[in-house]
Amino acid sequence: MTISITRRDSAALGGNGSILMRQRRDHARLDTMMNRWLAGGADDELDALWQDIVQLVFSHAFAEETVLWPLLRRAAPHGEELTGRVEEEHQAINDLVARVEKSPDDPRRAEWIQQAFSLIRQDIRDEEDELLPRLRDEFSDRRLRWIGAAWETVRATAPTRPHPGVPRRPPGNALRGVPLSVFDRLRDLAPVSGPVARRASSVALGAVGAAAVVFCVVRTIRRPGRH
Ligand SMILES: [Fe+2]
Ligand SMILES: [Fe+2]
Numbered sequence: 001m002t003i004s005i006t007r008r009d010s011a012a013l014g015g016n017g018s019i020l021m022r023q024r025r026d027h028a029r030l031d032t033m034m035n036r037w038l039a040g041g042a043d044d045e046l047d048a049l050w051q052d053i054v055q056l057v058f059s060h061a062f063a064e065e066t067v068l069w070p071l072l073r074r075a076a077p078h079g080e081e082l083t084g085r086v087e088e089e090h091q092a093i094n095d096l097v098a099r100v101e102k103s104p105d106d107p108r109r110a111e112w113i114q115q116a117f118s119l120i121r122q123d124i125r126d127e128e129d130e131l132l133p134r135l136r137d138e139f140s141d142r143r144l145r146w147i148g149a150a151w152e153t154v155r156a157t158a159p160t161r162p163h164p165g166v167p168r169r170p171p172g173n174a175l176r177g178v179p180l181s182v183f184d185r186l187r188d189l190a191p192v193s194g195p196v197a198r199r200a201s202s203v204a205l206g207a208v209g210a211a212a213v214v215f216c217v218v219r220t221i222r223r224p225g226r227h
Contacts, residue, residue, distance in 0.1 A: 004129040005136065013136065014144035019068065020132050022148045026060050027124045034117045050113065054097060055160040055188060057120060061090050063155035064127075065173050068135070071147065076134040086131060087168040089123040094164040101162065160184040 005013055005020050013020040033053050037046055069083040076082070096116045100109055135144065159166075159181040166177045 002130060002133045003136075005132045006128045014139075014141040014148075017148050018141065018144035019148035019151055020136060020144060022152060023127065023132055026056065027128065030056060030060075030120060030124070034120065037113070038117070054101075054162070057093065057097070058162060058184075059155050059158040059160050061093070061123075062158035062173065062177060063151045065090065065168050066154050066158075066170055067147065067151045068131075070170055072131060072134060072138075075138040079134070082131050082134065086123060086126055089119055089126065090168055091164065093119045093123065094162045097162040098164050157181060160188055 005024060010016055010021055013024075015021065030053065033049060033056070037049050037053065040046070041049075065087065069079075069087065072083055073079040093116055096112055096119065100112045100116065103109065106112075135147070139147065157178075159177050161180075161184040163177060163180055166180070167173050
């Protein structure tokens with residue numbers, strides 16, 4: 001029987017550094033930020049909060065698509081079906097947020113943002129109740145911590161904006177998504193200057209390196225044992 005990771009304690013999930021605890025912390029942060037946005041406030045505060053949500057959602061999801069879902073497809077029964085469902089959710093979130101970003105003055109903007117929040121909450125539920133428990137079943141605590149570190153490395157340099165045209169699976173997502181993270185992070189760090197541009201370039205190069213390492217490891221894992 002699948003047990004949701006939502007209410008399990010840290011020890012049962014491989015410790016604070018495991019991918020399961022890292023995911024849960026991010027999901028809780030997102031939930032808090034979405035609730036704050038929904039509670040309302042000054043326009044500039046809500047805009048800043050929305051940008052923080054966007055950055056967290058897309059870097060988090062890119063690292064899932066790069067590190068977690070390929071592992072799950074290799075390791076778990078029905079991995080293909082399970083990951084296909086969350087990839088569809090990620091695509092729908094990409095489409096919706098891209099629409100919000102392209103139409104800042106559209107009167108339907110708040111409605112679209114709330115739709116995006118519903119999709120994000122659904123994605124979190126599917127991951128905590130269905131996908132992440134499968135990782136718990138298939139991997140040892142040590143492996144879960146290693147996967148957590150790999151996911152965090154990729155996330156730190158992942159794109160931070162919606163890119164609906166980028167494939168949701170490796171290697172296409174990294175080949176097309178990682179170069180875009182340069183531009184995303186330049187926008188995040190505006191105003192742009194020489195040193196910032198260099199920093200963003202090195203950030204993207206780091207992401208390429210991290211993704212390459214992860215692909216190699218994912219490819220070598222057949223069916224992992226609990227060790
Ligand atoms: Fe997640
Ligand atoms: Fe997700």
